[in-house]
Amino acid sequence: MTKLMTVTADAAVLWKPKGTITPKQAGEVVCSFLDTASTSMGRATHYNTREEQQAAELEAHAKLMSLDRDLYTALLTLPGVLYRAQQLGLKNLLGTPRNGVESFLTADQERLVLYHLIQSMEVPAMMRLFQALQVGDEKLGIKRANNNRTRKLILRTLLGSPRLQLWVVKYRRKVLAALKHAWGNRRVGVVRSILSKDGRTWTKGERKTVSQCIDRFKGENSEKYVRECVRFVLGDRDRLTLPMLKAFIASKDDLEVGAKARLPKEILYGIRSNHHMTVPKEDVLKMVAEAGGLTEKTKMQVQRQAKKAGIEVEFDPNRYDAVRLYLYAFEMGLDEAIVDALATKARQGAAKFPARYGKVGMVVDGSFSMSGDKTQPLRPMAVVLSLRDMLRETAGEAFVEYVGGAFETEGGDTLVRPSGDTALADGLVKVLTNEPDAVYVLSDGYENTPAGRFAEVMAHVRDLGIETPIYHLNPVFAAEATAVRSLCPEGVGVSTMPVKDPTALGVSFLRALIETDPLRGINSLVRLSLTGTPAERKVLA
Amino acid sequence: MTNRTLSFEDILYGVGHGRMQSVGHMGVVPLVDEGDAEDDYFEAPNLRVGNRNYGNVDLDHQGNGPTIVPPGAGWVVRQSAQDHAIGSGVLMRGGEHRNIDTAFCIEESQGGYISQGDHDMLVLPAAMRTQALAMRNEREFGKLWESIRQFNRSCGVSQSGGHLVYFLRQFEKELDEFVAEFELVPRQVGAIILIGGRVVGIERAPTVAFWERLWVPLVRVCYGSMAIQAAKLGLDPAPRVGLDLENPSLDGLMAAMQRANARAEENTNELVTSIKGKLLGVSPTAEDRLDAAKLLTVATPSQQPEFAGQLVEREGRYPYLSLVTA
Numbered sequence: 001m002t003k004l005m006t007v008t009a010d011a012a013v014l015w016k017p018k019g020t021i022t023p024k025q026a027g028e029v030v031c032s033f034l035d036t037a038s039t040s041m042g043r044a045t046h047y048n049t050r051e052e053q054q055a056a057e058l059e060a061h062a063k064l065m066s067l068d069r070d071l072y073t074a075l076l077t078l079p080g081v082l083y084r085a086q087q088l089g090l091k092n093l094l095g096t097p098r099n100g101v102e103s104f105l106t107a108d109q110e111r112l113v114l115y116h117l118i119q120s121m122e123v124p125a126m127m128r129l130f131q132a133l134q135v136g137d138e139k140l141g142i143k144r145a146n147n148n149r150t151r152k153l154i155l156r157t158l159l160g161s162p163r164l165q166l167w168v169v170k171y172r173r174k175v176l177a178a179l180k181h182a183w184g185n186r187r188v189g190v191v192r193s194i195l196s197k198d199g200r201t202w203t204k205g206e207r208k209t210v211s212q213c214i215d216r217f218k219g220e221n222s223e224k225y226v227r228e229c230v231r232f233v234l235g236d237r238d239r240l241t242l243p244m245l246k247a248f249i250a251s252k253d254d255l256e257v258g259a260k261a262r263l264p265k266e267i268l269y270g271i272r273s274n275h276h277m278t279v280p281k282e283d284v285l286k287m288v289a290e291a292g293g294l295t296e297k298t299k300m301q302v303q304r305q306a307k308k309a310g311i312e313v314e315f316d317p318n319r320y321d322a323v324r325l326y327l328y329a330f331e332m333g334l335d336e337a338i339v340d341a342l343a344t345k346a347r348q349g350a351a352k353f354p355a356r357y358g359k360v361g362m363v364v365d366g367s368f369s370m371s372g373d374k375t376q377p378l379r380p381m382a383v384v385l386s387l388r389d390m391l392r393e394t395a396g397e398a399f400v401e402y403v404g405g406a407f408e409t410e411g412g413d414t415l416v417r418p419s420g421d422t423a424l425a426d427g428l429v430k431v432l433t434n435e436p437d438a439v440y441v442l443s444d445g446y447e448n449t450p451a452g453r454f455a456e457v458m459a460h461v462r463d464l465g466i467e468t469p470i471y472h473l474n475p476v477f478a479a480e481a482t483a484v485r486s487l488c489p490e491g492v493g494v495s496t497m498p499v500k501d502p503t504a505l506g507v508s509f510l511r512a513l514i515e516t517d518p519l520r521g522i523n524s525l526v527r528l529s530l531t532g533t534p535a536e537r538k539v540l541a
Numbered sequence: 542m543t544n545r546t547l548s549f550e551d552i553l554y555g556v557g558h559g560r561m562q563s564v565g566h567m568g569v570v571p572l573v574d575e576g577d578a579e580d581d582y583f584e585a586p587n588l589r590v591g592n593r594n595y596g597n598v599d600l601d602h603q604g605n606g607p608t609i610v611p612p613g614a615g616w617v618v619r620q621s622a623q624d625h626a627i628g629s630g631v632l633m634r635g636g637e638h639r640n641i642d643t644a645f646c647i648e649e650s651q652g653g654y655i656s657q658g659d660h661d662m663l664v665l666p667a668a669m670r671t672q673a674l675a676m677r678n679e680r681e682f683g684k685l686w687e688s689i690r691q692f693n694r695s696c697g698v699s700q701s702g703g704h705l706v707y708f709l710r711q712f713e714k715e716l717d718e719f720v721a722e723f724e725l726v727p728r729q730v731g732a733i734i735l736i737g738g739r740v741v742g743i744e745r746a747p748t749v750a751f752w753e754r755l756w757v758p759l760v761r762v763c764y765g766s767m768a769i770q771a772a773k774l775g776l777d778p779a780p781r782v783g784l785d786l787e788n789p790s791l792d793g794l795m796a797a798m799q800r801a802n803a804r805a806e807e808n809t810n811e812l813v814t815s816i817k818g819k820l821l822g823v824s825p826t827a828e829d830r831l832d833a834a835k836l837l838t839v840a841t842p843s844q845q846p847e848f849a850g851q852l853v854e855r856e857g858r859y860p861y862l863s864l865v866t867a
Contacts, residue, residue, distance in 0.1 A: 052714065368724035406727070420726050421562050429795050446721055450563035450781040460786055460794050
């Protein structure tokens with residue numbers, strides 16, 4: 001581990017275990033949480049059912065929250081923690097009062113962290129979270145969050161957003177459901193009735209209701225804007241002045257009006273299927289593309305559809321992460337722009353990576369099992385290729401051995417499609433002959449020619465006195481051990497780390513530090529989480 | 542019963558083999574097309590399945606071209622309906638509908654008919670396939686229940702009864718693992734499957750695409766179940782060639798690995814050669830016909846056959862074979 005001393009591991013102690021918990025025990029709880037929060041997507045992998053994955057997730061969250069609420073809160077903000085884990089964390093935190101507990105965060109600071117987490121979510125995930133907050137399952141240990149704190153959080157997030165107009169058009173049912181959760185059905189009816197009237201005729205009581213339910217949460221938005229959006233969601237389509245809301249109604253007669261007002265394509269597809277069935281779907285896509293109404297995310301998603309319809313939809317590959325670009329490339333092929341974007345992502349990721357070696361060896365598993373499950377096709381391979389690119393940039397020199405795989409890039413190794421069996425040990429020995437300073441093995445952890453050969457070879461390697469650090473980076477989470485599958489038993493000198501997001505690999509390295517120095521490792525993670533880039537986080541530093 | 546024999550050499554014409562994959566109790570030697578082995582007359586099965594009577598299965602092949610439904614194909618459905626399987630394979634044209642009235646129930650005390658749908662296909666555990674094949678023409682829908690009960694007991698299934706689904710649920714995780722552990726290799730059209738170092742199955746499909754469709758049902762339930770049984774019985778795992786480090790250095794380790802790989806390859810070559818030297822007895826009557834293709838039941842000729850199963854013969858070649866240990 002001496003090479004890892006280049007990691008920025010601050011000695012300042014923000015957190016200490018309480019009571020009879022030892023740092024080692026705390027370290028185990030934190031590591032188990034990181035393994036599930038950074039890799040598990042609650043979906044079936046090649047190996048485990050969805051139910052088993054979920055049970056393992058819930059247990060890991062519960063243990064960490066029980067260990068220390070503030071530690072749990074802070075670690076939810078780490079890079080690489082998946083939205084799913086953040087959603088679960090938010091439910092747990094909102095559903096359980098602090099009861100005066102204070103470790104290293106105050107109640108206000110916890111609130112700021114929660115807001116940051118919600119605001120950094122993608123909108124559909126945020127809306128799903130609001131719905132999920134209403135539902136609990138005691139047997140499974142899922143909290144229900146229906147309290148004042150939760151209601152304020154929902155209202156502030158929705159009504160204070162400058163994108164409220166878009167949201168009430170695109171997600172109107174979900175926004176309505178969230179308002180019902182926050183206000184209750186009776187109050188929704190009251191608010192609807194008040195807003196349907198001319199504001200000049202409101203009684204004092206009605207003004208107070210609107211002020212308490214709507215205006216106090218509007219943030220930087222104007223009262224007029226927020227009130228009209230709420231009125232729209234509650235079903236009142238009269239006297240609309242906001243452009244998107246007006247266009248939504250007008251599109252039922254003329255789709256072009258909606259496209260020009262930049263209504264989302266999904267909304268226009270819906271209007272088309274209800275009111276303009278004779279208009280081909282491709283024409284709608286063309287209208288939206290010509291009006292500049294496609295979001296960057298959508299531009300990538302519609303490429304296949306657009307190509308089929310003969311429509312050109314350009315997108316900027318630099319706006320996407322490397323994993324998404326590789327998944328796109330598997331489907332649509334590579335071009336120069338994507339190759340350049342991948343190179344940029346690799347350099348950017350490498351710049352943030354805490355470990356530096358002069359010479360690295362890499363064993364890249366391109367075998368068939370890296371195809372992933374049908375619900376996550378090719379994702380493990382896409383993650384591994386992104387890691388490969390980034391880790392190459394962290395070293396002065398890199399030697400890469402491929403195990404299996406079919407190269408799809410002429411004259412280069414950029415795109416590798418999973419194929420063939422898994423002989424990782426062969427790749428390891430070849431890489432070691434170059435005398436690297438460290439070796440990265442990028443694999444889902446299954447070998448079969450034969451199974452167990454990697455561990456056998458590793459035992460000989462260590463017996464030969466070769467102490468090169470060897471890191472096994474695994475893009476797949478296996479529920480049976482509440483951790484990722486490793487290639488060797490413990491003690492053979494290979495650190496196994498889960499990696500779903502290459503940009504969060506630094507977290508995985510600090511996780512490795514926890515195994516040798518738990519207190520230092522945990523505090524380094526806390527510091528990393530509290531001093532990230534968003535302004536809210538700087539308040540906490 | 543038999544009046545002619547075939548050699549495996551002929552049956553596996555144009556087929557080479559790849560490196561053995563070995564995990565736990567199971568080993569798989571991929572069989573690969575060496576350039577002339579594929580027969581694209583057949584396409585992979587694409588079936589909608591249902592029934593209206595116990596002991597019957599209605600098969601609708603959705604593809605355009607002919608297909609082979611493998612012997613031992615079964616359907617364990619999510620509906621409240623009695624799961625079913627078939628003993629013999631079936632040859633079907635593109636778009637054809639067939640009713641199989643010699644099917645059998647694999648879920649003893651569950652009532653209800655299967656609504657027609659795209660239900661996932663499995664292949665029966667190898668331990669039951671020979672018996673299912675032997676009873677393929679009997680019209681008694683409960684004919685496999687005792688076999689299922691015994692199989693479940695041998696695997697330590699906690700629930701008793703002739704329900705294959707009990708085994709599938711209890712060992713779902715292990716069965717899924719086999720799918721990841723044994724990987725398809727390029728140009729693969731078949732496999733030789735071993736448990737504890739002993740050959741227990743030889744499978745071959747007409748094309749690479751057909752094999753890709755067939756492999757998961759075979760490795761997961763048909764042969765994966767044998768590995769689970771072997772583990773339960775405490776049998777030794779598959780033997781493998783260990784490393785013999787003569788020169789304690791990295792170069793020495795590389796050399797040891799090369800020697801181990803070479804020995805493993807030799808062992809696999811010997812295995813395949815020994816199989817190719819075997820003969821198969823062929824039943825005189827075809828089970829099914831489709832144009833020039835015939836579905837035939839086969840077994841290694843002896844009083845107590847080593848293997849039994851079915852193959853498809855078409856224009857002097859054998860694009861399909863499914864044999865399990867008898």
